[in-house]
Amino acid sequence: MLQKTSTDDVSRAMLVRALQSAGAGDRSAFETVFRKTSTKLFGICVRILGDEAEAEDVLQEVYISIWREAARFDATRASPITWLATMARNRSIDRLRARRVRPVVVLDEATEVADHRPDPGAAAEQLSEDRRLDFCLAELPGQQAHLLRSAFWGGLSYRELADAAAVPLGTMKSGIRRSLLRLRECMDR
Amino acid sequence: MTDTLHDPNERLAAEYVLGVLDGAERADAERQLADDPAFAAAVDRWRERLTPWFDDAAQREHHPGLWDKIAAALPPVSANDNDAGLRRSMSLWRGYAAVMTAATLALAALVTLRTPDVLPPTTVDAPASMLVATLALPDAGAISLTVDHRTNRVVATAVGITPDGIHSHELWLVPASGMPQSLGILDPAAPHAMPAAAALVAALQSGATVAVSAEPLGGSRRAGPSGPVLTTAQFREI
Numbered sequence: 001m002l003q004k005t006s007t008d009d010v011s012r013a014m015l016v017r018a019l020q021s022a023g024a025g026d027r028s029a030f031e032t033v034f035r036k037t038s039t040k041l042f043g044i045c046v047r048i049l050g051d052e053a054e055a056e057d058v059l060q061e062v063y064i065s066i067w068r069e070a071a072r073f074d075a076t077r078a079s080p081i082t083w084l085a086t087m088a089r090n091r092s093i094d095r096l097r098a099r100r101v102r103p104v105v106v107l108d109e110a111t112e113v114a115d116h117r118p119d120p121g122a123a124a125e126q127l128s129e130d131r132r133l134d135f136c137l138a139e140l141p142g143q144q145a146h147l148l149r150s151a152f153w154g155g156l157s158y159r160e161l162a163d164a165a166a167v168p169l170g171t172m173k174s175g176i177r178r179s180l181l182r183l184r185e186c187m188d189r
Numbered sequence: 190m191t192d193t194l195h196d197p198n199e200r201l202a203a204e205y206v207l208g209v210l211d212g213a214e215r216a217d218a219e220r221q222l223a224d225d226p227a228f229a230a231a232v233d234r235w236r237e238r239l240t241p242w243f244d245d246a247a248q249r250e251h252h253p254g255l256w257d258k259i260a261a262a263l264p265p266v267s268a269n270d271n272d273a274g275l276r277r278s279m280s281l282w283r284g285y286a287a288v289m290t291a292a293t294l295a296l297a298a299l300v301t302l303r304t305p306d307v308l309p310p311t312t313v314d315a316p317a318s319m320l321v322a323t324l325a326l327p328d329a330g331a332i333s334l335t336v337d338h339r340t341n342r343v344v345a346t347a348v349g350i351t352p353d354g355i356h357s358h359e360l361w362l363v364p365a366s367g368m369p370q371s372l373g374i375l376d377p378a379a380p381h382a383m384p385a386a387a388a389l390v391a392a393l394q395s396g397a398t399v400a401v402s403a404e405p406l407g408g409s410r411r412a413g414p415s416g417p418v419l420t421t422a423q424f425r426e427i
Binding site: 027030031034035038039040042043044046047055056059060061063064065067068077078079081082085086089091093094131132133134148149151152153155156157158159161176177180183184187188 | 200203204207208209210211229230233236237238239240241242243245246247248249250251252255256258259260262263264352354355405406407
């Protein structure tokens with residue numbers, strides 16, 4: 001499905017190998033994983049938490065988890081960057097949910113979504129050149145793309161989304177489920 | 190692909206990865222993730238689908254000293270458990286852990302009971318050099334500690350402790366007065382020597398108090414415990 005460049009394939013293979021070595025207890029391989037991915041994962045933590053100091057705190061926890069769990073990384077099941085980024089996202093969202101007082105939920109984040117793609121060749125950890133997800137999101141009706149984005153980046157539950165959008169819970173659920181189905185059809189096309 | 194989101198597994202996987210489930214639903218999904226390979230595969234597929242979204246977050250420079258902090262906080266070895274899904278075998282572990290905890294406690298009781306008979310009176314060339322302590326955690330699981338004064342190591346064996354992914358168990362030596370001193374972070378996956386300083390271990394005596402606290406991953410960032418102390422125990426000689 002993805003048209004990857006050979007550079008991406010090489011850096012991905014290197015990352016897989018470094019992660020596997022880290023899983024076997026190799027600290028210098030783990031440092032390689034850190035050097036190749038930490039600005040990416042830090043960007044994810046900051047995006048979710050909106051606070052650099054807290055994001056750095058979470059980023060430390062994320063890498064300690066990565067070290068602990070590297071032996072469980074299975075390259076046949078996940079790409080390394082998906083595995084790593086998911087770890088950073090989940091940990092950041094856990095932190096967000098643990099905050100006693102949540103910031104006001106802002107659903108419309110469209111203005112923040114700019115093209116942040118790094119310089120070609122500058123980032124070995126570059127996620128994907130393909131913008132299919134953006135394309136498929138743009139195909140969704142109304143506010144659906146914003147809702148999905150808010151859920152993904154804000155850790156918002158159906159209930160929180162429904163409250164923020166002032167619609168009944170059932171309406172929110174059926175709308176999102178429909179969108180997920182359409183998204184999958186479009187992505188797997 | 191012919192299945193649709195009417196397939197409850199596929200729908201739940203999508204909702205779980207997007208993050209819209211509430212706490213209880215999410216916990217259910219995580220249990221299913223541990224037990225159901227088909228569901229886990231659906232979750233993997235959804236994660237890959239949504240991965241391009243991560244490109245929306247600009248790469249960002251963190252503090253240059255961050256690596257040193259992380260390197261200093263790393264447990265001595267990673268969890269070298271090649272089982273592709275510890276979480277997958279969690280329910281198995283829980284049952285196993287209950288049995289093992291009982292077995293460990295029975296063994297500890299046996300060792301304790303037999304001690305007077307087995308140990309010879311004081312001998313010169315075989316100094317009594319083993320101290321043991323068992324920390325039974327309030328929720329589940331136990332940590333058995335053995336101090337070997339010949340090597341000045343504390344060996345920790347955890348039974349029935351499942352990492353929750355957000356906390357570490359940190360072990361502390363609690364002096365009669367003054368600040369608890371860290372023996373290190375517990376690795377629940379396998380028996381291991383704690384990274385405590387040899388001098389600290391050498392000074393350990395029967396009756397010394399040891400405690401375990403729940404800390405952020407990687408351990409307390411303060412001089413002493415920062416999280417709740419789960420339980421304490423005393424070392425005794427065997």
